[in-house]
Structure formats: structure tokens, C-alpha cells
Amino acid sequence: MNKKLSVQQAFDLAKERYAAVGVDVEQALKHIQQLSISLHCWQTDDVVGFESAGNQGGSGIQATGNYPGRARNIGEVQADIEEVLTHIGGTHRFNLHAIYGDFGGKVVDRNQILPEHFTGWMEWAKEHNLKIDFNSSSFGHAKSGNLTLANPDKDIRDFWIEHTKRSRAISEAIGKFQEDPCIMNLWIHDGAKDLTVNRYKYRQILEQSLDEIFATPYKNMKDCIESKLFGIALESYTVGSHDFYMGYGVKNQKIITLDTGHFHLTESVADKISSLLLFTPEIMLHVSRPVRWDSDHVVTLNEEIIELAREIVRADALNKVHVGLDFFDASINRIGAYVIGVRATQKAFLQAFLEPLETLRAYEANEQHFERLALLEEAKSLPWNAVWDYFCLKNDVEIGEDFIPAIQQYEKNITSKR
Ligand code: RNT
Numbered sequence: 001m002n003k004k005l006s007v008q009q010a011f012d013l014a015k016e017r018y019a020a021v022g023v024d025v026e027q028a029l030k031h032i033q034q035l036s037i038s039l040h041c042w043q044t045d046d047v048v049g050f051e052s053a054g055n056q057g058g059s060g061i062q063a064t065g066n067y068p069g070r071a072r073n074i075g076e077v078q079a080d081i082e083e084v085l086t087h088i089g090g091t092h093r094f095n096l097h098a099i100y101g102d103f104g105g106k107v108v109d110r111n112q113i114l115p116e117h118f119t120g121w122m123e124w125a126k127e128h129n130l131k132i133d134f135n136s137s138s139f140g141h142a143k144s145g146n147l148t149l150a151n152p153d154k155d156i157r158d159f160w161i162e163h164t165k166r167s168r169a170i171s172e173a174i175g176k177f178q179e180d181p182c183i184m185n186l187w188i189h190d191g192a193k194d195l196t197v198n199r200y201k202y203r204q205i206l207e208q209s210l211d212e213i214f215a216t217p218y219k220n221m222k223d224c225i226e227s228k229l230f231g232i233a234l235e236s237y238t239v240g241s242h243d244f245y246m247g248y249g250v251k252n253q254k255i256i257t258l259d260t261g262h263f264h265l266t267e268s269v270a271d272k273i274s275s276l277l278l279f280t281p282e283i284m285l286h287v288s289r290p291v292r293w294d295s296d297h298v299v300t301l302n303e304e305i306i307e308l309a310r311e312i313v314r315a316d317a318l319n320k321v322h323v324g325l326d327f328f329d330a331s332i333n334r335i336g337a338y339v340i341g342v343r344a345t346q347k348a349f350l351q352a353f354l355e356p357l358e359t360l361r362a363y364e365a366n367e368q369h370f371e372r373l374a375l376l377e378e379a380k381s382l383p384w385n386a387v388w389d390y391f392c393l394k395n396d397v398e399i400g401e402d403f404i405p406a407i408q409q410y411e412k413n414i415t416s417k418r
């Protein structure tokens with residue numbers, strides 16, 4: 001069987017089928033082609049980074065698994081990402097954490113980082129047609145402890161304020177270089193393992209720290225703030241809760257980052273889109289897959305992700321939502337993890353672009369609720385997969401599971417030798 005031909009034929013039939021429910025497939029293809037996903041650097045190396053003193057582990061974050069082939073230096077991260085890019089269609093972004101700087105073998109503490117530590121990354125990204133996003137890193141350091149920006153100890157707090165200010169200056173330099181705003185995310189793990197009687201105090205300190213950090217206005221970067229439900233070993237209290245950052249973001253017009261692993265498991269992240277967009281300028285997504293908790297499993301095409309994509313499309317908010325990934329599974333082939341996660345996210349958005357929205361809305365306007373539910377249900381099994389295959393074909397990336405042997409080959413030649 002000629003695969004290309006059958007993909008083309010299936011696509012032609014799908015196009016007709018979609019047209020019958022009022023969906024313009026070509027338009028959907030245009031949208032999915034333009035959907036830029038920010039590939040997080042940290043799945044390559046299990047969130048360790050390249051500081052000379054080493055990531056001091058423990059505090060704030062944890063990857064589990066010890067699958068061989070972790071990237072051990074910047075060159076290996078770049079090679080792995082270049083490999084990932086050969087298996088995904090579209091033009092994407094790259095999301096760097098501050099601990100991935102090129103420190104030239106020197107000990108550069110977090111309050112000393114400079115744009116020059118990231119010029120190599122900027123040049124590499126330009127070469128590969130990627131735009132860079134950035135993150136301050138407050139975990140995995142001797143001063144991380146339980147409290148960073150919310151620490152009552154002024155020395156520790158100032159250290160992290162300085163780190164975060166520098167991260168913004170680096171983001172600004174990146175944004176200027178790439179002539180496209182660098183989206184900088186701020187996430188801190190601050191919290192308490194056990195009961196605290198100072199909830200208000202720590203949040204008040206965090207608010208003051210943020211005010212200080214954000215005092216300098218920039219043109220080429222955008223700030224996002226990411227909440228969390230709880231951190232491991234900090235189960236009783238999280239300073240930067242969703243309420244905290246939502247309040248701060250609305251008051252100060254900052255972008256809220258929604259990490260799909262940072263909410264109660266039955267809470268709908270999709271439902272937050274339309275509310276936040278009314279009161280904050282934009283949204284950053286950390287698409288992740290929580291299994292029982294914020295486990296950061298590889299994103300798969302599940303109902304939560306599809307609904308999230310649908311809500312963004314239904315709100316006509318593509319130009320206000322930045323889509324990034326956030327998972328780190330150290331127990332499987334890491335390149336494969338990326339490819340699965342990116343492709344799943346693209347498939348979710350493609351399904352959203354193919355939703356027969358006009359007809360559904362007409363039903364709703366007429367209070368035809370049976371008809372609305374029926375079409376929503378039928379839409380699930382419309383031939384979106386034929387459109388997906390066609391997208392892969394057009395982008396010259398593997399169709400269906402054909403990327404498996406290609407990734408096995410890279411493992412055999414490259415990662416298994418590390
Ligand atoms: C942690 C947050 C945060 C990190 C990355 C590495 O719970 O989700 O976004 O995963 O910054």
C-alpha cells in the first residue's frame with residue numbers, strides 16, 4: 001500500500017465529512033501549522049542543569065527514574081532537541097531555565113547570572129528557527145530551603161530577588177536578540193511541610209518581593225507567574241497558591257501560568273481560561289499530565305487536554321495563550337517523551353480547530369440541547385486523525401507510530417552511548 005496516497009485519500013474524504021458539519025479543514029490546518037509550542041529544556045536532563053557547583057538537589061523539585069541517556073551538557077541538550085524537531089511538524093519555541101546557562105566551567109551563583117551566559121543558546125536557537133522562553137530557577141540550591149522569595153530572612157530573600165531580577169534582564173536580552181518577546185515564567189516552591197500560623201505573613205512577603213522584582217519595566221519580555229497546589233515535602237501550605245497569583249496577576253496585569261498538574265485532580269483547568277482572559281492580559285500554559293498528583297508524566301491525548309484546547313479555541317484566544325510543556329519523566333526514552341508530548345498537544349489543538357463550533361452554537365442559541373449534546377458526542381469520532389496524518393505528511397514528519405523506529409535508532413547511535 002502506498003502510504004502517502006492513502007493518507008491523501010483519507011484526508012480528501014475527511015475534508016468532505018467535515019464540510020458536511022460546517023468545518024473548514026484547510027483553516028484548521030493553517031491554525032495547527034501556526035501553533036508554536038514551547039519545548040521545555042528540562043526533559044532532556046531531568047531538571048539538573050549545568051551549574052558548576054551542580055544542582056544541589058532535594059529542594060523544590062524531583063524527577064523520578066534513571067533511564068540511560070540523560071543529556072549531560074549543553075551540546076547534548078541541543079542535539080536531543082534537534083532530534084525531537086525532526087519528528088514534529090510546525091515551528092516551535094524553546095523554554096530555558098536559568099540553571100542551563102553556559103557558565104564556562106566557572107562557579108556562577110544564581111545571583112550572578114548574566115545575559116552573556118545565554119548568548120550561545122540564543123545563537124543556537126536562531127540557527128534552528130526557535131524562539132526562546134525563560135525561567136528563573138529557585139530550586140535545587142543551598143539557599144532553596146522551604147522559602148525563597150517569601151523568606152523572612154532578608155539575606156536569603158534578597159539573594160532570590162537578585163536572581164529573579166537578573167532572570168528578567170536575561171529574558172529582555174533574549175527577547176531583543178530574537179525580536180520576539182521572551183516569555184519568562186516565575187515559579188517558586190515556597191511553602192510549609194506542616195501547619196503554619198503565618199500564612200498571611202509569607203504571602204505578604206512574597207507580594208513585596210514580586211513588587212520589587214517587577215519594578216523595572218521591559219519591552220522585550222513578558223512576565224508570567226505560576227501557582228501550585230502543593231510541593232513534595234511542602235504539603236501543608238503553598239505561599240504561591242492559585243488565589244495568590246490570580247489576585248496578584250489581576251492587580252498588576254501579569255500573565256498567569258496554568259500548569260495542568262497544579263490543581264485538584266477533579267478541577268477543570270479548561271474552565272479557567274475564559275475567566276482569566278477577562279481579567280489578565282494573556283495566559284501561559286504548562287501542559288503536563290498529573291497521575292494522582294503533580295507527577296509530571298508525559299502529556300498524552302486525554303480528555304483534559306482536549307477540553308483545554310477547545311476552551312482556548314472557543315474563546316478565540318489563540319493569540320493570547322502561550323502553549324508550553326512541562327513534564328519530566330526520567331524513566332523512559334527522553335526524546336520519545338518529547339515527541340509523544342508535543343504530538344499529543346498538537347492533536348488536542350487540531351481536534352479543537354476541527355470542532356463544528358458554528359453548528360453547536362446555533363443549537364445552543366435555539367436551546368436545542370439534545371442536538372448540541374449529540375453533535376458534541378459525534379464530533380469526537382469525526383475523522384480528525386486523517387487530518388492529523390495529512391499534517392504530518394505535509395510537514396515531512398513520520399505518520400502515526402513510524403517515529404518509534406527513528407527514535408530507537410537515535411538511542412542506539414547516541415543516547416545509549418552516554
Ligand atoms: C513545578 C513547576 C515548574 C517546573 C519547571 C521546571 O511544579 O511546574 O514549572 O516544573 O519550572
Ligand code: ZN
Binds near residue numbers: 187226259286326
Ligand atoms: Zn509548571
